[in-house]
Each structure stands twice: as C-alpha cells, then as structure tokens.
Amino acid sequence: MKYLKKILPAVLTVALTALMLCLVSILTSPKNNTQDAGHDAWAAYGFEAEPENTIDMFMLGDSESRTSISPMELFHNEGITSYCCGVNACRLCEVYEMLQLVLETQSPDLLIIESNVIFSPFNWKDALESITSSIFPVIHWHNRWKTLTKEDFTTIPAYTSVEVRKGYYHAALYNSAPPYLLDRYMTPTDEKEPLADINHYYIGKIAKTCKKKGIQLIIMSMPSVKNWNTQKHNTCVDLSEELEVPFIDLNEMREEVPIDWSVDTRDEGDHLNNAGMEKVCSWLGPYLRETWGLEDHRGDPAYDESWTDLYEAYVERIS
Amino acid sequence: MDRLYEILEEMQPEYDYHKEKALIDDHLLDSLTVLALISELEDEFDITVPAVEIIPANFNSADAMWALITRLMEE
C-alpha cells in the first residue's frame, strides 16, 4: 500500500502526459491525406484509402522508389495491384514505421525495398523520433499549430483520399545526365560501401518482419547514375546473402532495362522520368507475374473502382 | 548608534534605516555605496574593516552594521 502510494503520482503523470500528447496529436495531425489538409507526404499514405487487403505488392524507399515504378502502369499491363509508399529523403527507421502502418490494413505478398534508402545515414535519435512520432504524431506535425483551421478542432484524422497515381511521382520532362556522371557510373571495383550498424540493424528488422508475416522481401536498385555505384551494389550483394532475400540491381541490367540517360531522367541522372519508369515497368511487370506469380486482377469487378476506372484519370494526370 | 544613522542618511537619504532589514538583499545599497560607507565608518569609529567582513549579513540593516562596528572596536 505504501509502495503504491509512492508510485501513484508517477503512473498518473505518465498516463496524463500520454493523454495530453494524444490530444495534441489528434489536433495537429492533418485530417486527410491531401495537400490541402496540410499533409507533407499525402501520396505515400494514399494506400490507407484503398479497400483492405487489395494491394498485393508494396514499394518502400526514398524518392528513387516513387519515381521509377508506377502501380497504375503495372495494373494496366499485368493486372498487378501495388502501391508505392516512398517518401522523399526518408530513412530506414521511417521505412520500418511505414511498413508497420501498411501491415495494419494490408497483407501484401511482396515487398520491394529500394536499395538507396538502405544507405541513408541516420542516428539513434532519428530512430527514436520516428518511433515516438508513430505513437504521438505531434512530434512530426507540431509545426502545424501555425496553420490550424476550424476543421482541425472538430474532425478526427481519416485518410480517405484515393490517389490516382498510387504513390508514383510523375515527370514528363527530361534533363540529360552530365557526361562526368556517366563516366564513373558503375565502374567495376571490389570496394564496398560501409553500412552503419544502425542501418544494418533496421534492414534486418524489416527482413524479420517480412519473414514473420510471410511476405517475400526483395531488395531492388532502381536506375540512377547519381545515387548508385558498384560499392553500394557489392554491399547489397552481401546483405542479400545474409538476409536470404533476392537482390536485383537494375543498374546492372542494361539490356533488360535500357535506360537512355539523355532522355529518361528528369534531373540529370538523379531520378527517372515517365519514359524511364515505363522501361522499368515493362520489364518489372512480367518478372513479377512470372517469378512471383502475382495475381491478375483485371476484369475483377472488385478492383474496378480503385483501379480500372481510374486509369484514364491517371494517364491525364501524369502527362 | 545615532551617529551611524546620521552617516547612513547622509549617504542615501531616501530609505528608512530604522525599518529596512535587507539593504543589500533588496539591492538598496550597491557595492560602491557600501565601500563609501565603510571608509566613512572606518574614519568615524577608528576601526579597520577587513575584506572578509564585507558580507550581506553584516550590512543588511543598521543593527547588523552596529554589531559589526562594536565587534571591530573591541578587537
């Protein structure tokens, strides 16, 4: 009893603090996954607006992932339902939290991690921040107190805005890659890009989660002359052996995915544009169907609303 | 004691030295005034105030000062 009296204030303080943080989190979180509602990565969170258990494959990663693969393209060509949850400049700790969120409503067969994100540096404080902000989103959204509207006080967050591009980030224009980048692109070497302990820990954690949920994890490297090199490739080869997951490097597959760096990139070899994406998808679609047997949902009326009917809008949106 | 009050009033006439009990702590006398006061006291009562005696407790009130003066006079 005496002991209880001693710890009661501590317990009550923790409980009340958690309650307060929940309240301000609800207040500051964007009320929908739209730009108007103040969401900074509305496209990536659009999967929450999809019907439960309808997405067979997810792509996670940074901007490389969301500029190279278009789910609508894959659906139109092969009937594969997928979603791209890439967030610009994100780190593995955020990818992990995103995966947790995905698993709340979807049970995909396949998960592609775009390999560039594996090397993005972060420290334990960043990891702590992404863990805590997944519990108390106010840590991520706190600056929104500046732009709160009446709706923010009266509604509860619900992500209902269906995204026609399914997370893909389009670009019709092109900006050729400079020669000096092309010269050093994928020059052979035995060197390996060092992988920080915390990065290693997190990619292992992601692999473990996938194994537990029966999801096939694939590490895939999207074409980029600016961000990719042989050193990173070598490290990923080691990693794929260690984690027992396939590693596919599109930078090494110039016949299957013949990227022309003068017209297929939007920003001088950093990211692909629509043309580059089409080249990736025309190889990726059949590969996924044949190797991993992803289902063809074309013609299934359950998928009309979210996929078949939106294709025209998608084509218009990306051109 | 009366002479002390006279000296104090001469230096800073605006306070009631019979009542104030925290001349230093309430920032009524600053260190410059305290120094001037000490040199006046040393002359008047023929004493020497060593640096270690210059602490708030000895100068917060006229009573405290008087206690210090009598103590130093006896030494």
Place this chain on the structure above:
Amino acid sequence: MLSYCSVEYLLVFLPVVLFGYLILPKTARRYFLLLSSYAFFWYLSGPLVLWHVAACLCVWLCGLAIDRVLAARDEALLSAERSQKKAIRAKYAGKVRRWVFLAGVVCFGILLSLKYTPFFIDNLNALLRTLHTGRQLKVPSILVPVGISFYTLMAMSYVFDVGREQRAPEKNFFRLTLWLAFFPTLMEGPFMRYDTAEQIWEVPRIKGENFQKGLWRILYGVLKKMIVADRVNSAVELLYTDFASYDGGMMFLAAVLFTLQEYMEFSGTIDIVIGSAQCFGFVLPENFNQPFFAKTISEFWTRWHITLGAWLRDYVFYPLSMSAPLKKLTKKCRAKFGNHYGPLVTSSIALFAVWLFNGLWHGAGWSFIFFGMYHFALIVAGSFVTPVVISFCEKHHINRRSFPYRLFQMIRTALLVAVGEMFFRALSLKTGLIMFRQMFTRATLQSFTDGKFLKLGMDRQDYIIVAVFVVCVFVISLLKERGCRVLDALYKKPMFIRCLITAVLVALILLFGAYGTGYVPVDPIYANF
C-alpha cells in the same frame, strides 16, 4: 556541442544517473555521482578531462599545505608571548599567501594558456604587422576542456576561502573532486561556494517533492530554450551576419532579440541545471533573480549571472578596494572631493579590474573587453550622476520611489543592457560599432511596415508565440519578484493537478518548441566561456 537541453542529457544521461542514485546505498551513491560526472566530462571533452583532475589535485594539495601552515602557526601562538603574536601571525600569513599564490598561478596559468594563447598571438601578430617586421607567429589551435572558465574560478574560490580561514581545508580528495566536477554545473555554472560540497557529499535520498519540483523546473527551462531561444535563432543569425542589408529598426530588433535569446538560453539552461540537482535533493545557488526588474546597471549585475558577480565582488572588488594603497587613496580623495566622489575614484579603479576580468572571462576577444568596459563606464557614470539626479528630482518634486519613475529606470536599464548585448553578440568589435551606428544613421521602421522582418526565418506566428511566452515568463517573474514561491505554491495543489501540470508542460514543449526539420537549435552560449 552537447547541451543540457538535449535528448542525450534529458532522456538518457539524467534518468540513468537518477535511477542509479535511487537504488544504490549511501556511500556508493557518492562515488556513483563522481563517476557519472567524470563520464559526462569524458563524453564532452575526452582526455582533456586530465586538466580538470590537475586543477583538483592542485587546489587540494594547496589546501592541505595551508592547513599545515595554520596548524604550525597555532602551535607557535600557544607558546608565544603577547608581544610576539602579531609578528608570528604576519609571518605565517605570508606563508599562506604563498600557497594561495601558487594555486592561482597553476589554475589561472592553465586557463590562460589554453584559452587565451590564440587571442594573444593574434594580437601579437597584428602588432608585428604594424611594425612591418615581416614575421608572423603561427596561431596554435588548442583544445579546451568544457567549462574550464567555470571550474577554475570555483577551484580558486575554495583556495581563497581556505587562505582567509573562512573554511577548513578539505582532507577528502573525492569530496572536493565531486564538488568541482558535479555534472549539472559542469558546463555553465552556477559557481558554487565550497559549502555546497558538504551538501552534495551528504547524498540525500531522492524525495517525491524534490523530484517533482526539480522536474517542473527542468521543463520550464526547456520551454524557455525551445520556444524562444531556438525559435529566434535563425533571425538572430541572419541579423548579425548580414547586418549591412538592414536598417536601424532591424538593428534595434537584433539587440532586443539577442538579449531575449541570451536570457532565455542562459536562464533556461540554469533552470535545467538547478532542476536536475533539485531532483536529487541538492540546493544550488540561484544565478538569476528577475534581471529585467533591475533599476540600475549595477543592480542588474546582482540579478544576472549572480554567482559570477558575487565571485568578482568577493575575490576581486572588495579585496582590491580594501587593500592598503587604495585605502590610503580613498582617504586622500575623500578629503579632496567629498564623501560621494572621493570613494568613487578608488572604487572605479577596483571596478575597472572587475570589468576587465569579466569581459575577458566571457571570451578572448576585443568585443568582450569592450562589453566589460561598456558596463564599467555605465556603472561609474551612474554613480557619478546620482547626486545630480537626486537634487534634480527633489527640485522638481519627482518621487524617486514612485512606480512611473521606477518603470522608467527599469526600461532605461533594459535598453542599455540590450545595446551591450549587441556588442557582445556582434561578430567583432568593429561590426558591433557599425551596427550601433546603423541604429541611428538608418533610423527607420520601414522593415516593419514592408514585411522585411518576416523574412528572417520567422513568420508572424513565430513572433506571436515568442511574444506570448515572453509575457508568460514576465508574469511568473513578476510573481517571484513579489515574493511568491511559484514551485512551492504549485506543489501544494492536489496530486491530480500536479500530475496534470507536468503533462501540460510536456505537451507545450512538444507542440510549441522549435525542433525538427527547419530548426537549428542555438549552441549553448555560455558553455564556450
């Protein structure tokens, strides 16, 4: 640079130490605190921690030596005749002074050579250049242990006190070391007198009340730092580096914003420091006492960085002005200039030393020396005109204790302080002077009407939240000034309310604090001194 307002300190280091302290038995607690303090030091400064150990050893040994001298003196006094006593005292006092001097040479020697060598060589080089000798010395880059300016002064205060026989010398080396390395005060003070050493060595049990109040104090400090100091950081950075592109109104804003930032940063950090110690049950000396309620500059310095002011007063100002030659001078001057202006001459000499020391202590640079001289000039000038002001007020029937007059004094003092802080922050003395001139030569408020002040990395909402929080701090200060003990009053509330207060404070920090993308927290301003 790690600060007390960091995830590492607040969420990892402090909780771990608190937990260890809670579960360990009494004797182990002491050594655990000592170990934690040195671990903290090592984390910040690596092997430079040896300089700290050297300082500890030096003052400890000097203290012991003084102890032996005093014991020998007492023995000699016992058997001596009355007439000889004075001579014996003088003889041994000389010996004590020698030991104090030795400690001073070692401690200040380390401080000067580590911190001031680059400044010294810089100026020597400038001199060589003007003499066209064509020779230049290489400026060495010296690594300085964290908090050296703080612990050196603390160590010396111990030796001075022992030398003056105000304190018995410490026999236990670890007690002295724990006091000098105590981790909350390591980086930014406050300066503690040696009596805190005995208090810390007592290692009291952690009590709910102390812990609660300490936690509140820490949260209040974090609020000050994160809502104001970090939020105005980008604007301050911009105004002080790109000063040439702004007008006089913006220079005024620069002075006010930096003064605010420095106050919130420094007093906020001290809140975290004192709060941390309070969680354990230690009472540290206060370093701030509502400085902006000061009516004069000299009063300001008894309310701002109190423990530094007290150190300088006790170990520089009084000893110097009470020294024999200056006392003689006082007598002469009093005969010549009267009771007010006579002592002022000599105390100005002592004050000059104090402010030179104060300026240099803040950093090796001419702008810091100027900062010291600025306050020196203001204090002397203030004292100089006081009689004139008094007679003027009497003539015109102005009550000097009335509220409007005091308010006028407070605002005047705050403005003078803000101008001083501008020189303090300016990149160099020269830019400080340019900025000061700009205040008058380009005196317009145009930047505030054409919206230029919103392009400093702070938008309208930022200004509003800063203003609102400053008002809150002002109200709390006002309560404290009126004698209300805010923490005690809050602790008297029912338990539920107390827990709610903690929860609200945490939520306010996370909601309105300036952190995350787009914010660069301000480096601890005082930790580099």
